[in-house]
Amino acid sequence: MTLSAEVKGVDLAADVERMEEPAVSEPEHRRLGRAPSTTHAEISHTALRLFMDRGFDQTTIDDIAREAGIGRRTFFRYFASKSDLPWGHFDVLLDRMRQHLASMSDDLPLMEQLREAIVEFNRVPETEWAYHRRRMDLLLHVPTLLAHSTLRYASWRQVVAEHVARRLELPEHDLIPQTMAWTCLGVCLAAYEQWLADEESTLIDLLDEAFRLIDERIDTSTVQAHRSASM
Amino acid sequence: MTLSAEVKGVDLAADVERMEEPAVSEPEHRRLGRAPSTTHAEISHTALRLFMDRGFDQTTIDDIAREAGIGRRTFFRYFASKSDLPWGHFDVLLDRMRQHLASMSDDLPLMEQLREAIVEFNRVPETEWAYHRRRMDLLLHVPTLLAHSTLRYASWRQVVAEHVARRLELPEHDLIPQTMAWTCLGVCLAAYEQWLADEESTLIDLLDEAFRLIDERIDTSTVQAHRSASM
DNA sequence: TTCACTTCGGCACTGAGTGTCATTAGTATC
DNA sequence: GATACTAATGACACTCAGTGCCGAAGTGAA
Numbered sequence: 001m002t003l004s005a006e007v008k009g010v011d012l013a014a015d016v017e018r019m020e021e022p023a024v025s026e027p028e029h030r031r032l033g034r035a036p037s038t039t040h041a042e043i044s045h046t047a048l049r050l051f052m053d054r055g056f057d058q059t060t061i062d063d064i065a066r067e068a069g070i071g072r073r074t075f076f077r078y079f080a081s082k083s084d085l086p087w088g089h090f091d092v093l094l095d096r097m098r099q100h101l102a103s104m105s106d107d108l109p110l111m112e113q114l115r116e117a118i119v120e121f122n123r124v125p126e127t128e129w130a131y132h133r134r135r136m137d138l139l140l141h142v143p144t145l146l147a148h149s150t151l152r153y154a155s156w157r158q159v160v161a162e163h164v165a166r167r168l169e170l171p172e173h174d175l176i177p178q179t180m181a182w183t184c185l186g187v188c189l190a191a192y193e194q195w196l197a198d199e200e201s202t203l204i205d206l207l208d209e210a211f212r213l214i215d216e217r218i219d220t221s222t223v224q225a226h227r228s229a230s231m
Numbered sequence: 232m233t234l235s236a237e238v239k240g241v242d243l244a245a246d247v248e249r250m251e252e253p254a255v256s257e258p259e260h261r262r263l264g265r266a267p268s269t270t271h272a273e274i275s276h277t278a279l280r281l282f283m284d285r286g287f288d289q290t291t292i293d294d295i296a297r298e299a300g301i302g303r304r305t306f307f308r309y310f311a312s313k314s315d316l317p318w319g320h321f322d323v324l325l326d327r328m329r330q331h332l333a334s335m336s337d338d339l340p341l342m343e344q345l346r347e348a349i350v351e352f353n354r355v356p357e358t359e360w361a362y363h364r365r366r367m368d369l370l371l372h373v374p375t376l377l378a379h380s381t382l383r384y385a386s387w388r389q390v391v392a393e394h395v396a397r398r399l400e401l402p403e404h405d406l407i408p409q410t411m412a413w414t415c416l417g418v419c420l421a422a423y424e425q426w427l428a429d430e431e432s433t434l435i436d437l438l439d440e441a442f443r444l445i446d447e448r449i450d451t452s453t454v455q456a457h458r459s460a461s462m
Numbered sequence: 463t464t465c466a467c468t469t470c471g472g473c474a475c476t477g478a479g480t481g482t483c484a485t486t487a488g489t490a491t492c
Numbered sequence: 493g494a495t496a497c498t499a500a501t502g503a504c505a506c507t508c509a510g511t512g513c514c515g516a517a518g519t520g521a522a
Contacts, residue, residue, distance in 0.1 A: 033468025034518040060508065071471035076510065146385075147378040154377075173428070175421050175441050182417020183410060190409035197404070210406050264499025265487040291477060302502035307479065 043068050043078050047085045052134055056082075056142045083148035086135050090152055094159060097121045101163045110167050114160065114184060115211035122188070122207055132203075137196055140189070157181035187214050274299050274309050278316045283365055287313075287373045314379035317366050321383055325390060328352045332394045341398050345391065345415060346442035353419070353438055363434075368427055371420070388412035418445050 046068040050059045061082060065072045079085055100117045108116075124132045139145050157178075164170075164177040191210040195203045277299040281290040292313060296303045310316055331348045339347075355363045370376050388409075395401075395408040402408075422441040426434045 032466070032520060034470070036469065037518095061510085062508085073471050073473090073511095074469080077469080080510090082509070143382060147381045150378045150381045151374060173424065175418070175425070175444060178421035178424070179414060179417045179441075179445060182420070183414045186410045186413020186417070187406070189413070190406050193404065193409070194406070210410075213406060214410060263489055263497075265501070267500065268487095292479085293477085304480090304502050304504090305500080308500080311479090313478070 037074070038068060038070050038078070040078055043070070043075065044085055044088065047082075048135060048138070051086070051138055051142075056138060056144065081148070083145055086138050086145065087152060088135075091155075093121060094155055098159050098162075101159070106167065110164065111211070111215040113163070113167070114180075115208065115215065117163075118160075118184060118188065118211065119204055119207050123204055129203075133196065136192055140192060140196065153185055157185055160184050183214070184211075187211060268305070269299060269301050269309070271309055274301070274306065275316055275319065278313075279366060279369070282317070282369055282373075287369060287375065312379070314376055317369050317376065318383060319366075322386075324352060325386055329390050329393075332390070337398065341395065342442070342446040344394070344398070345411075346439065346446065348394075349391075349415060349419065349442065350435055350438050354435055360434075364427065367423055371423060371427065384416055388416055391415050414445070415442075418442060 043064065047059070047064045050063055050067060061075055062072055064085075065075045068075070097117055097120070100120060101113060104113050104117070139149055158181070160181040161172055161177040164180045165172040165174065168176060170176055187210050188207065191203070191206045194210075195201050195206050274295065278290070278295045281294055281298060292306055293303055295316075296306045299306070328348055328351070331351060332344060335344050335348070337344075370380055389412070391412040392403055392408040395411045396403040396405065399407060418441050419438065422434070422437045425441075426432050426437050
């Protein structure tokens with residue numbers, strides 16, 4: 001580990017702490033074997049700082065590994081690809097959203113369930129708003145990352161489609177749940193863009209607003225007829 | 232050029248002819264310089280045959296270049312990346328869709344315009360149905376291609392959003408046109424999946440059906456109120 | 463200390479994609 | 493036909509992402 005990397009490591013300590021998953025408390029000591037020399041979050045932060053400074057394409061894995069004070073080979077044990085770096089604990093959040101949806105009373109209209117769950121999914125501590133904004137800017141505007149994100153969005157849509165299918169008693173692969181999931185994703189991404197375009201805006205508010213607007217435009221009454229025809 | 236490549240070249244002649252853009256008639260003779268030794272379509276067909284035989288990831292650019300009887304470097308003058316291979320003349324089709332939408336009477340309801348334009352966009356000569364099916368199967372089920380497709384879909388959505396914005400007299404970046412474009416994309420992709428899952432089905436019919444179904448569920452009446460509020 | 467175990471990181475490799483440049487194969491002009 | 497001009501080609505060398513392999517380095521327990 002180079003001197004500069006050690007300095008940077010200290011530099012980032014506070015940020016890294018904030019990003020550790022708060023839900024799962026780590027076992028205090030690993031039973032066996034050599035202790036990990038870094039963390040998911042530390043590498044991620046180092047990398048994103050470089051991305052923001054000099055651009056995604058101008059940053060190599062070697063740069064990141066050097067800056068993080070780890071070997072190149074070690075990098076790939078923490079992240080499967082360069083494009084995975086900005087995603088944080090997406091899987092954890094997604095699981096949380098799935099549980100949130102499942103735990104909701106079905107007395108609520110479907111679109112209200114979705115709105116609330118999706119807004120919660122996108123909630124971020126106020127201390128990280130600035131960071132989150134720059135992170136999302138990368139994800140939405142760097143072509144490589146934009147392309148890669150498709151695969152993550154597929155899991156996200158799956159969660160939405162599953163819930164819609166259950167609520168409407170339709171098969172998961174049916175057109176309605178699938179399209180509804182695409183629409184929700186579209187609403188989110190359109191709201192993200194509006195948020196990124198206006199420094200003063202708040203993501204949560206924009207999302208809530210967007211879903212309320214769309215809600216008015218989607219009428220679920222014809223689903224009944226469709227369901228009996230398609231099953 | 233190897234012997235086997237020459238044989239394959241003859242083999243593919245018929246297919247290549249079919250895939251040449253029918254709209255733009257080639258100038259009979261190039262004015263100046265060395266004549267191209269191959270075509271976009273020939274490389275694409277060679278590559279797709281390999282992808283279908285042994286898989287996308289198992290096929291290297293070297294394989295494709297060798298099989299097409301061209302140099303590796305030449306390949307990259309015809310295609311910017313391996314992922315661009317299955318896309319055919321997407322830009323041309325997209326332009327055609329843009330023109331189609333622009334040429335439509337605005338007496339038609341918006342969703343009918345979109346349905347017709349999008350269905351036409353997806354029309355393919357019956358002789359190519361089998362080929363088209365395998366091509367779409369690659370595009371939708373190979374992760375690398377799926378990710379890459381995001382960038383193409385962005386242009387496609389742009390065309391839809393532009394039209395919706397014009398029709399509803401909303402800014403292009405507004406939530407409604409953006410979400411509408413995402414929804415249309417979602418409907419298409421959901422219909423593609425249904426089509427691929429059922430050998431007997433017809434893409435055009437499924438798309439038409441899907442858009443008619445969604446149409447019933449989207450009510451544009453509230454747009455008026457939104458427009459005056461957001462402009 | 464030794465063992466079992468886990469992480470680390472160096473090395474060599476594959477494959478995508480790019481910059482450079484000499485070569486080749488056409489067309490136009492003399 | 494010889495020459496000049498032009499455009500496509502393909503060889504070479506290079507960068508960078510990502511992978512397989514394997515020995516070395518830590519760490520807790522016996």
